[in-house]
Amino acid sequence: MSQALDSVRAYHERTKHHFRRYADGPGGLDWATQPDPFRTYAGSPQTLLPLLAEASPIRQLRYAELYTGAIAPQPLTLVHIGALLELAFGLSAWKQYGASRWALRCNPSSGNLHPTEAYVAVQGVAGLADGVHHYLSRDHLLEQRCAFAAPALPAGGFLVGLSAIHWREAWKYGERAFRYCQHDAGHALAAARYAAAVLGWRARLLDDWADADIAALLGLDRDEDFGAAEREHPDLLLWIETNASDRRPEIDVRPLRAAAGQWTGRANRLSPEHKHDWPVIEAVAAASRKPRTQAAVGSPPRLPALLPLDCTAGAVALIKQRRSAQAFDGVTSISAQSFYRMLDATLPRAQVPPWDAVAWPPRIHLALFVHRVEGLLPGLYFLLRHDGIEARMRAELSGEFQWQGVEGCPPHLRLYRVLAADTRNAARALSCHQDIAADSAFSLGMLAEYDSALNQGPWVYRQLFWEAGMLGQVLYLEAEAAGVRGTGIGCFFDDGVHDLLGIQGHWLQSLYHFTVGGALSDERLQTLPPYAHLQRS
Known part of the structure; x- marks a missing residue:
């Protein structure tokens, strides 16, 4: 472990910015190789997710209510899985300037480059096959990567897994990009927790899992499904708890792996070529790879109730306007x-x-x-x-x-x-x-x-x-x-x-x-609705 720790420390020192020099980067943006912001898996069965209806009672919740713990849990349905993914990782708007158009999302990202990919593992949800699915935010749908051939999850929730495509950040930021990918994992973790709160659910980090276990669950270790496509590195796994419980669930990777059936889909390549590859990023990713550990146990200190908030905005509206x-x-x-x-x-x-x-x-x-x-x-x-x-x-x-x-x-x-x-x-x-x-x-x-x-x-x-x-x-x-x-x-x-x-x-x-x-607005930019491009009956 000491060698891995030395590598991590060396990476951190190497990627510091200094007044006289910046950390190594590409020195300019090669627009011809700009990464595709959306990962897809060609050949995977797709499940369209419903968008949050304007009349949904979920939209009536105020932002301040998210902190009270008094929101009644919604049932585990396709509609509500769609709502969680929409509010945590979905599009919040499109911006357009001239002929250029780009998407904004509910989860923040360094440079709006979005290295984080989201997956769900579910069972027992009507309208959705039991198994592992990749979330495609552009089209608000799930791509089925693997079907469960046997029961694999405890009742009362489902899993959300996050991975990172380091190349998306490295294309612009070079060696420092690994840091930004980790920032974005934290942004996404918190975004998922807030989205769960809107539904009266809870999110718990399964911090005992090894990265290798997460990769196996999500299919990230399947060379045959990636080929020349940029690889994804496992970040973290969340248990989305849909019924009130004070106990952390015990979820073992072994029955999940045993339940895995046939895998489908092939990842798209995000850039036609890489003019710069940054070996130090893969080195620090390997050095900081997590083994299986004991689950962290802790309890926060007793504090007074959160200070009051002078805000009447709806939770959904505020999350989407960020x-x-x-x-x-x-x-x-x-x-x-x-x-x-x-x-x-x-x-x-x-x-x-x-x-x-x-x-x-x-x-x-x-x-x-x-x-x-x-x-x-x-x-x-x-x-x-x-x-x-x-x-x-x-x-x-x-x-x-x-x-x-x-x-x-x-x-x-x-x-x-x-x-x-x-x-x-x-x-x-x-x-x-x-x-x-x-x-x-x-x-x-x-x-x-x-x-x-x-x-x-x-x-x-x-x-x-x-x-x-x-x-x-x-x-x-x-x-x-x-x-x-x-x-x-x-x-x-x-x-x-x-x-x-x-x-x-x-x-x-x-x-x-x-x-x-107080933000200044760029009046040259046009703001477009997030999912107006979808043609759904």
């Missing part, structure tokens, strides 16, 4: 109440999405560049997402930091102002000189407890990025609920962030940036 802002106006501020609510939503609580999908404790803290929050002095702040870390933070970060409590902040939020200053230039510079980090109400860096996490195993490297992506999805939706907009920032100067904060060594590492503010 966008990544391209620019901010530089003037919009948010209230302290909205700011505290966003931060509070990043803290795990029992049976509150999306954090109840994972059992591990928080391993990421937030360094916040506050620019325009009413009632708060501009400056640098820290939100500590669990106790027991404050003493080390105070001792080992910059000696210039003041660690002052914030007047009026709810006491359960471990929020500290460490520096009162105009931090707009610093935020811009550290985020690869992007104005969006300075023109916002606030921006932030996500600091992972890197050394202690990796000591658990090299595969935890990926889980750290998943947690960062989950944080991103929380902030995306909470920003929409507050009437503003967010965007993730994958380009930042890693060690520049560490130097500013006084981080020595690798006990903390910055993994992802995010920013929230």
Whole structure:
């Protein structure tokens, strides 16, 4: 394991951006080899999924209700499986400029490149064959990859599996792309949990499964089904629980593999050629491959109820309207109440999405560049997402930091102002000189407890990025609920962030940036409905 861990650490160092040089990338976009954003399996039987009807009572649920645990579970039907996939991974709109048109999806993605593919394994659902199916978001349908020849799943739920096609991100971002694929897995994990909440269901990460087991279940290890097509790497497996239960299901890969019947379908090739292949990505993917482990066991700390939300928007509408802002106006501020609510939503609580999908404790803290929050002095702040870390933070970060409590902040939020200053230039510079980090109400860096996490195993490297992506999805939706907009920032100067904060060594590492503010709209772009192109009776 030490060699694999060394490889993971070496990859992380190698793919840092620096003020004097960026991580290795293609140096420009080769539009002739732009990857197809949609994976398909030619020859697989297809099942059309119903779209959420405008009159569906699900559309009447308010976003704030997702956090109450009071939504009655919907029955496990084809309609509701379709609703979960639509809200988690489906299209949210098309954008068009001139002759160019591209799709947006409910789950965020770095560069809108969408390396994440979704699968379901189901049985006992009327209108859908028992087995493993690939979700094709463009057409909102399931492609049957394998039929179950025998019962294989416990009652009361179904499986959602996620994989990654690294080439989709590497085409644009080069060696750093593996990081972004892991961010997107976290985005998708949280998106699935929120979609489940709309239906009164729950999602649980099956973190004991090995990557090889997930690959076997989803058919990702079948060379004959891929040929020259870009391969998919297993990411994670979720149990979507459709009836209330406090027990985590025991799902063994062996009966699932034994139940597998005939496989069908052949994967499409996404690019006609690859002018750049990045061997370091496949090397770190192999080094961080997860073996079978014990399931994580944990319980979140007791916290007060989530701070109230001044938002009456419907859950479905808000999930579908989520966008990544391209620019901010530089003037919009948010209230302290909205700011505290966003931060509070990043803290795990029992049976509150999306954090109840994972059992591990928080391993990421937030360094916040506050620019325009009413009632708060501009400056640098820290939100500590669990106790027991404050003493080390105070001792080992910059000696210039003041660690002052914030007047009026709810006491359960471990929020500290460490520096009162105009931090707009610093935020811009550290985020690869992007104005969006300075023109916002606030921006932030996500600091992972890197050394202690990796000591658990090299595969935890990926889980750290998943947690960062989950944080991103929380902030995306909470920003929409507050009437503003967010965007993730994958380009930042890693060690520049560490130097500013006084981080020595690798006990903390910055993994992802995010920013929230008043979005500017590009009036040149036309917005089209997500599924108007489908011809269905």
